[in-house]
Amino acid sequence: MKSTLRISLKSGERIFINGAVLRVDRKVALEFLNDVTFLLENHVLQPEQATTPLRQLYFIAQMMLINPEGKDQSLAMFRKSVIMLLSCFENEEILAELKRIDGMVSSGRAFDALKAIRQLYPIEDRILNNQEMAPATIEQIRKEIAPWR
Numbered sequence: 001m002k003s004t005l006r007i008s009l010k011s012g013e014r015i016f017i018n019g020a021v022l023r024v025d026r027k028v029a030l031e032f033l034n035d036v037t038f039l040l041e042n043h044v045l046q047p048e049q050a051t052t053p054l055r056q057l058y059f060i061a062q063m064m065l066i067n068p069e070g071k072d073q074s075l076a077m078f079r080k081s082v083i084m085l086l087s088c089f090e091n092e093e094i095l096a097e098l099k100r101i102d103g104m105v106s107s108g109r110a111f112d113a114l115k116a117i118r119q120l121y122p123i124e125d126r127i128l129n130n131q132e133m134a135p136a137t138i139e140q141i142r143k144e145i146a147p148w149r
Contacts, residue, residue: 005032007040014041019068037065043114053088054124057081057101058117064110078105091127094120 007030009015014023015030016039032038039062050059060081063074082102089095097120104113 005036006030007032007038014044015039016041016044016066019066037068037111039065039111039114052121052124052128053081053085054094054117054120057085058114061105061110061113061117064105065114075105078102089127091123094123094127 007015009024009028009030011024011026014021016022018037043062044066045055045059045062047059050056057078060074060078064071064078067074079102082098086095086098089098097116101113101116104110104116
C-alpha cells in the first residue's frame with residue numbers, strides 16, 4: 001500500500017474528490033489511505049477566469065477531474081485544443097510543454113498536467129502582453145472553448 005496523504009482544510013473550504021464536492025464546516029484534516037483524484041478549491045479555475053488560451057486548456061483538463069462522467073468529452077475537447085494551441089504558439093518552451101502535457105493527460109495524469117499548465121502562465125502572459133500572438137488567433141481559440149465556459 002502506498003503512503004497516506006494528509007490534507008488540512010480550513011472552515012468553509014471545498015475540496016473536489018472523485019467528482020464530488022465537499023465543504024467542511026470547521027478546520028479538518030483528511031487522510032487519504034488509497035489513490036484518489038482530488039482538487040483543492042484554490043486550484044479550481046472558474047469559467048470566468050478562463051480568459052487566455054492556456055487557462056482555457058487548464059479549465060478543460062480540470063473538468064476531467066471534477067466531472068469523471070464527462071471525461072471522454074473533456075478529453076476530446078482537450079486534444080482538439082492542444083492541436084490548435086500547437087499551431088498558434090511559436091514559443092519553443094510552450095510548444096515542448098504542450099506536447100509533454102498532452103502526454104500526461106493521455107497517460108491519465110491530468111492532475112500533473114494542471115500543475116504543468118499553471119507553470120506556463122507567466123510565459124503566456126508575456127506573450128499576450130507583447131502581442132506575440134495575433135488577436136484573431138486568441139479569438140479563434142476562445143470561440144472553440146466557448147461551449148465550456
